[in-house]
Amino acid sequence: MSLSCPACTKELTSHKDDVIDLEIDSCFFCHGLWFDRNELRRFFTAPKLYNKFRLPNHNFKVKIKDAPEQRLCARCEQTALVPVKLSQVEVDECPSCKGIWLDSGEISRLIDLYEEGKLKGKSETAKQIKKGHFDKGPIGQVSKTVALAFKMLF
């Protein structure tokens, strides 16, 4: 079953990363990205997808024609997405399936915010970006061990 773009209702295209067997969906027309439950977290450890969509040339602003009055979940279809504000970036989350919709360029802006220490809040998006970064980590397993040691200390 193909998914529909929450922002412009066109059909989404799926992209596979066989390194960790992850498949995410993007809109060819408005360049937004759809992440099913926990896929945003896994995106950070999927080198092919990360390198493809993190690139600045995916950051151009796209004017969306025929935008629906309400953005609906790509997966649940009838569920309205809930806008969530993270600093200057407004993302859309599905309260039912925990899917996340990011408009064109938002993934890069969110990663920048995280790296600048400005990604706050307990939203699903913020949580998954933090966890994803942690999984990816500059030193992978070592950083996990260090974090565990810290948890035991406090």
Ligand SMILES: [Zn+2]
């Ligand atoms: Zn679209």
Ligand SMILES: [Zn+2]
């Ligand atoms: Zn949903």
